[in-house]
Amino acid sequence: MDYSQFLNHEIARIPYSGIRRFFDIASEMKEVISLSIGEPDFSTPWHVRQEGIRTLEQGKTWYSPNRGFTELREEICKWIERKYGVSYHPETDVVVTVGGSEAIDLCIRCLINPGDEVLIPEPSFVCYVPMTEMAKGTPVVIETKAEDQFRLTAQALREKITPKSKLLILPFPNNPTGAVMRREHLEEIAEVVREHNLLVLSDEIYGELTYGDRSHVCFAEIDGMKERTILINGFSKTYAMTGWRLGYAAGPTEILDAMTKLHQYAIMSSPTMAQYAAIEALRNGDQDIESMREQYDMRRRLIVDTFNSIGMPCFEPEGAFYVFPSIQKTGLTSEEFCEKLLYSEHVAVVPGNAFGACGEGFVRVSYSYSLKHINEALKRMERFLKSL
Amino acid sequence: MKKLLHLLHEDARLTNAQLAVMLNTSEEAVANAIAEYEEAGIIRGYKAIVNWEKVDSSPNKVTALIELKVTPKRETGFDTIAHRIMEFEEVESVYLMSGGFDLAVMVHGSSMQEIAMFVAKRLSTLETVLSTSTHFVLSRYKEGDVVLNSEIPDDRREYGE
Structure with missing residues (x-):
């Protein structure tokens, strides 16, 4: 039977995520050292896991309210207030979702009418363009550049604004580049947002993973931006809880109402075991974040230093757990580089163009791996570069 | 420099250069700290973990x-x-x-x-x-934090984004 006649045209046309392709090949090979996975290598802190186990033992296996347990929403609001000094109302301004990804999808679908333009800085995580397309919106890509440390600049944003522009995606700290936006950069962006009456989806899933003296600035902190921002965050990266699938959105009541409606019909409620565990994480997890961040930071320094010395120049990423070195000197395309590296040295990294066309000439390397693993991979990569 | 001890405890063969980069300090400072730890009897030795059965x-x-x-x-x-x-x-x-x-x-x-x-x-x-x-x-x-004789890989993640 020809099922293509039945499929929605958009989804039939949209390709699978380019991140997966390389670890599908890698998983078939032996002795592969991978630096391709974008999730913490730590397990969820034990006290958080224990909370999940305890609720299972007690048989608390029912639905929660659509928005998520009140207690969890209260803790989320306290956490945001404590970290960024922004206050949200737990009853009306928050929805707990199945990962940050669901929150992104809800937000785009609840805001975008056919033809509305969504401004998407790239390189960035792979979901914004396809989700916009499924919502019949028009993705407008803004290229960020290595010479700007892959930050979004007000000028680049202005150049892409049209009367149809509605929503700006702010994916910082950034996957795959590790770029962060400091307060002064966000203020520049805020000015443009105000001028052109835009809304902002601020995907801050890596917000707790920033390095150096200055901590993450939430876009809603910027003067006048709270009312224009849908803040998206979650537990996956912050607390090493990827498999629990839990995230959230916070923002203006009317928008969160719409998102909750869609969530109610599509999802009903997020996994409750994960919600109970998340309450524990928010209450008692600060130390866990700190010790994971310390580990990431040491690996980050090592990997950046080594890349710069072996001929894969990279700017110093200040967030997330990725580095995005340039491979232009090799004369290979990102795909060729990754393929050759995989076949000759059995090291898997992700081609930069999986995150947008302007990622060409770069590769994404994750350092959410043990030191032993990273050192072995770096040795192999150095040998590979010498062999070219 | 307690982090230094943790790193060496994890892998004593990290070079001073690598340690210095990770700890955001100089090689000299790392060498001095290690010498002090040795002097003070805090670092008592460096050994390979050998799987003698093999x-x-x-x-x-x-x-x-x-x-x-x-x-x-x-x-x-x-x-x-x-x-x-x-x-x-x-x-x-x-x-x-x-x-x-x-x-x-x-x-x-x-x-x-x-x-x-x-x-x-x-x-x-x-x-x-x-x-x-x-x-x-x-x-x-398992010995000294290292898994011996095991088919279980160190890293069991498969599906990250």
Whole structure:
């Protein structure tokens, strides 16, 4: 039977995520050292896991309210207030979702009418363009550049604004580049947002993973931006809880109402075991974040230093757990580089163009791996570069 | 520089250059800190974790844990006997324990026979040793934080984004 006649045209046309392709090949090979996975290598802190186990033992296996347990929403609001000094109302301004990804999808679908333009800085995580397309919106890509440390600049944003522009995606700290936006950069962006009456989806899933003296600035902190921002965050990266699938959105009541409606019909409620565990994480997890961040930071320094010395120049990423070195000197395309590296040295990294066309000439390397693993991979990569 | 200790404990073969980069300091500072730790007796040595079971004709193929009950000395308690025991080169480690016995002694040798003779002739004959109970190690799964003899990969993640 020809099922293509039945499929929605958009989804039939949209390709699978380019991140997966390389670890599908890698998983078939032996002795592969991978630096391709974008999730913490730590397990969820034990006290958080224990909370999940305890609720299972007690048989608390029912639905929660659509928005998520009140207690969890209260803790989320306290956490945001404590970290960024922004206050949200737990009853009306928050929805707990199945990962940050669901929150992104809800937000785009609840805001975008056919033809509305969504401004998407790239390189960035792979979901914004396809989700916009499924919502019949028009993705407008803004290229960020290595010479700007892959930050979004007000000028680049202005150049892409049209009367149809509605929503700006702010994916910082950034996957795959590790770029962060400091307060002064966000203020520049805020000015443009105000001028052109835009809304902002601020995907801050890596917000707790920033390095150096200055901590993450939430876009809603910027003067006048709270009312224009849908803040998206979650537990996956912050607390090493990827498999629990839990995230959230916070923002203006009317928008969160719409998102909750869609969530109610599509999802009903997020996994409750994960919600109970998340309450524990928010209450008692600060130390866990700190010790994971310390580990990431040491690996980050090592990997950046080594890349710069072996001929894969990279700017110093200040967030997330990725580095995005340039491979232009090799004369290979990102795909060729990754393929050759995989076949000759059995090291898997992700081609930069999986995150947008302007990622060409770069590769994404994750350092959410043990030191032993990273050192072995770096040795192999150095040998590979010498062999070219 | 406590982080330095943790890093060395994880992998003692990291170079000073690598350690300096990770700790955001100079190689010289790392070298000095290590020298100080050595001087102060905080770092006591550097050894490879060897899976002897995979080494042919290894002299140290058999290990046993020996529980010892002893009579403590009036002045020195368990120290005298512990010091005497750790002098044997067959002895890998000696611990004073809480619970049903006093000293736990890890002993290695080339055969069970050799260890049995060591216990019978040298350990149990020591003055103040009341009784011994010898447990042979059958298989080593994990040692010094490192998994030996395992098919389970270190990293079990498969599906990250």
